[in-house]
Amino acid sequence: MIETGSPDRTRPGLDADGAFLREGSTERVTAEFAPVVAGTVEAVRAVFGPDRLHSAYLYGSVPRGTAEPGRSDLDLLLALRQPPTTADRADLDALSAGLDARFPQVDGVGALLFDVERLLGEAERYDLGWFVACLCTPLLGPDLAERLPRYRPEDPLLARETNGDLAERLPGWRGRAAAGEDPRRLTRAAARQIVRTGLTLVMGRWRGWTSDLVRSAEVFGSYYPSHADQMLTAAAAARAGSADPAVLTLLLDRLGPWLAAEYARVHGVKGAPGVAGAA
Structure with a gap:
C-alpha cells in the first residue's frame, strides 16, 4: 500500500523510508x-x-x-x-x-x-x-x-519491468514514421518514453524520482555525460514535439537503440525468465 508519508528532501519523490511518494492530487x-x-x-x-x-x-x-x-x-x-x-x-x-x-x-x-x-x-x-x-x-x-505494495526506486525488478521493452517499441515508431504520421505527435510520444526510460535506467543509483522531463534528462546526463545533450534534445521534443527530421532520426536510430541496449545490459529485458509473473 502506498502511504503519503513525509518527503525525504535528500531523495526527491520519496518518503522518509525511501518508498515512492504518490505524485499528483x-x-x-x-x-x-x-x-x-x-x-x-x-x-x-x-x-x-x-x-x-x-x-x-x-x-x-x-x-x-x-x-x-x-x-x-x-x-x-x-x-x-x-x-x-x-x-x-x-x-x-x-x-x-x-x-x-x-x-x-x-x-x-x-x-x-x-x-x-x-x-x-x-x-x-x-x-x-x-x-x-x-x-x-x-x-x-x-x-x-x-x-498494492510500497515501491522503491532501487528495486531491480521495477526498472526491468517498467521500461525494459524499449527495443520492442522502436520498430513500431519507425513504422508509424514510414506511414506518414504527424511528426510532431510521433516525436512527442517517442521522446517521452525515451526520457522516462533514461530516468528509470539510473533511478536506483540516483535514489529518487521525478516526472519532470527536463529534470529527468539532467539526472540521466549526470550518469551518462556522453549522451546528456541527446537526452536534453529528447526532453525538449517530449514537451512540444518536433517536425525536424533530424530529431526523429536521433530518437529512433541513435539514442533509442543505444538506450535499449544499455538498459538490457544493466537491468535486463522486460518479462525475462526469473521475473515474477513473466510469461
Whole structure:
C-alpha cells in the first residue's frame, strides 16, 4: 500500500523510508483545468456507469498542477470490473474525443483501459501496478493502490519491468514514421518514453524520482555525460514535439537503440525468465 508519508528532501519523490511518494492530487489541479476534471468525472460516470467501472484515475501534468492550457494533454486511466471489450474501447475513444473537443485547455486526451484483475496481477506488479499506485491520482471509485505494495526506486525488478521493452517499441515508431504520421505527435510520444526510460535506467543509483522531463534528462546526463545533450534534445521534443527530421532520426536510430541496449545490459529485458509473473 502506498502511504503519503513525509518527503525525504535528500531523495526527491520519496518518503522518509525511501518508498515512492504518490505524485499528483486533485488538490493540485489548477483553476484552468478544474472544469476539465469536473467534466471528465461527469463523462466517465455517464458513459461507463457503476456496472462496468471499478475506478478512474488521472495522471500526468494535470494532477501534478503543471499543465499548460492549450499545450498539455489530459491523461486518464479507467479500471473496469471485467476485461475490456471492443465496445468498451469504442466508448472510451468516443469519450476521449468528446473531452478533447469540449475543452480547449487540453491538447489531446490519452486514455488507458484495463481490468482490475490485470492491474493487480503478479505479471503487472512492477509495471502497471506501480504506475497506478505511484503515478496515478484517484478520481472515482475505490483506490487500487490500497491493494498494492510500497515501491522503491532501487528495486531491480521495477526498472526491468517498467521500461525494459524499449527495443520492442522502436520498430513500431519507425513504422508509424514510414506511414506518414504527424511528426510532431510521433516525436512527442517517442521522446517521452525515451526520457522516462533514461530516468528509470539510473533511478536506483540516483535514489529518487521525478516526472519532470527536463529534470529527468539532467539526472540521466549526470550518469551518462556522453549522451546528456541527446537526452536534453529528447526532453525538449517530449514537451512540444518536433517536425525536424533530424530529431526523429536521433530518437529512433541513435539514442533509442543505444538506450535499449544499455538498459538490457544493466537491468535486463522486460518479462525475462526469473521475473515474477513473466510469461
